Amino acid sequence: MRLKARVVWTFILVLLMINAVVIAYVLTKSQMSQASSNGKSGEEIASIGKEKVTRQEWLKKMEDRYGKATLEQMINQKVVNQLAKENKLEVSSKEINRELLMLKAVSNNFYEDGHTSEKDWTEQIRYQILLEQLLTRDAVVSEKEAKSFYEKNKDLYQYDDSYRIRHIVVKTKGEAENVLKDLKGGSSFEAVAAERSIDRYTSPYGGDLGFVTEEQESIPALYIQEAQKLQPDEWTKEPIETKNGYAIIQLKEKLDGRSFSYEEVKNQIKRQIAMEDLGEKANVKTLWKEAKVTWFYDGEQD
Numbered sequence: 001m002r003l004k005a006r007v008v009w010t011f012i013l014v015l016l017m018i019n020a021v022v023i024a025y026v027l028t029k030s031q032m033s034q035a036s037s038n039g040k041s042g043e044e045i046a047s048i049g050k051e052k053v054t055r056q057e058w059l060k061k062m063e064d065r066y067g068k069a070t071l072e073q074m075i076n077q078k079v080v081n082q083l084a085k086e087n088k089l090e091v092s093s094k095e096i097n098r099e100l101l102m103l104k105a106v107s108n109n110f111y112e113d114g115h116t117s118e119k120d121w122t123e124q125i126r127y128q129i130l131l132e133q134l135l136t137r138d139a140v141v142s143e144k145e146a147k148s149f150y151e152k153n154k155d156l157y158q159y160d161d162s163y164r165i166r167h168i169v170v171k172t173k174g175e176a177e178n179v180l181k182d183l184k185g186g187s188s189f190e191a192v193a194a195e196r197s198i199d200r201y202t203s204p205y206g207g208d209l210g211f212v213t214e215e216q217e218s219i220p221a222l223y224i225q226e227a228q229k230l231q232p233d234e235w236t237k238e239p240i241e242t243k244n245g246y247a248i249i250q251l252k253e254k255l256d257g258r259s260f261s262y263e264e265v266k267n268q269i270k271r272q273i274a275m276e277d278l279g280e281k282a283n284v285k286t287l288w289k290e291a292k293v294t295w296f297y298d299g300e301q302d
Contacts, residue, residue, distance in 0.1 A: 068297055076284045077127060079291040084130045087137065091129045098264065099125050104211050105159035105255050132271040135282055139274035146269045150262045158259035160215065163227040164252040166190070166207040168197045169244055176239035176246035183235060189250045198245065211255065220247075227251045 046053040084090075100122060150157070166189055170176050175196070182192050190206030197203040212219045222240050230236070230251040239246040275282045 071295060071297070075288070075293055075295060079284060079287050079293060080127055080131050080134065082291055083134050083287055087134065089130055089133045089137075091126050091133075095129065095267075096122050096125050098260065099129070099268070101255065102157070102159075102260075104164070104253075105162040106156060129271075131284055132275055134287060135278060135284075136271050136274035139270075139277065141270040141273045143266075145273060146266050147262060149269050149273060150265065154259075157265050158257075159255070160213045160257040162211040162213050162255040162257070163224065164211045164254070165209045165219075165223060165227055166193060166250040166252060167199065167202065167209060167223070168193045168207050168248045169199045169242065169246070170196060171198060171245040173239055173241075173246050176248060179248050180237070180239070183248070189235060207250075208252075211253075223247075223249055227254075 043055045044052045045055050045058060100118075103121065103125070168176075168179050168189070170179060179192055179196060183189060193207030194203050197207055199207070202208055209219070212224070214221070214224050220240070220242050222242075226236050226240060226249060230249075232251055232253055235248055235250040239248060
């Protein structure tokens with residue numbers, strides 16, 4: 001079986017998680033430089049009884065733990081951007097938006113939090129497409145093979161009406177009515193979900209269920225029925241009774257169902273087929289030599 005779109009989205013998800021670490025590390029590295037210049041490297045930032053933790057110890061631990069991975073990811077992004085420019089490779093907004101739609105509605109890996117926004121997703125999708133273009137620029141995938149893959153996997157390139165829903169689940173109707181009062185009083189849906197919802201799987205994420213459809217048996221039918229009546233960012237005005245208690249739902253976004261034609265996705269399919277054929281060589285590090293990369297960790301065993 002050829003490489004599935006979900007594998008690609010999982011890879012993008014991992015890259016986004018790495019990017020979050022990169023941001024955290026770069027911020028702490030900046031703090032390290034400022035602390036050094038201000039003579040605060042020995043500053044005490046925590047104490048445990050008589051034991052102390054200095055700023056320098058903390059930042060050194062961050063560098064030891066995340067420094068190599070952070071630098072590697074920074075190099076990877078610069079390698080891809082540099083080689084894409086040299087090879088005159090570009091990614092259109094239309095292509096990025098199509099893959100973002102598929103990420104949301106087909107693979108349902110899309111999320112947003114304090115570290116990852118939709119803009120981050122689009123930037124990572126652009127990076128991933130450019131990387132695939134670079135790695136597969138010499139590959140030849142026939143029209144017949146690509147079309148055969150499309151016909152066998154049409155479900156990867158179509159989706160029904162999808163609703164991105166958040167919910168707050170509480171045990172009693174009275175609690176649900178209090179939730180509504182909080183929301184009407186100006187409290188954010190995400191904050192109330194984190195504080196009050198008994199759904200421990202979604203409460204840390206503001207009650208986000210992701211994009212769901214009518215066909216999903218795990219989602220109460222009433223959720224979809226109510227979501228169809230809402231505008232984005234609106235929530236239900238009355239509690240919804242569920243098997244676990246009572247819920248208030250909020251519609252974040254609706255995607256109208258659609259199918260992508262072969263012509264729309266054939267380049268993506270050809271890249272995916274070529275990437276799978278590359279096997280272990282489908283790795284950004286195979287481009288480092290071409291980009292003339294040297295780095296601090298040269299000579300280390302991976």
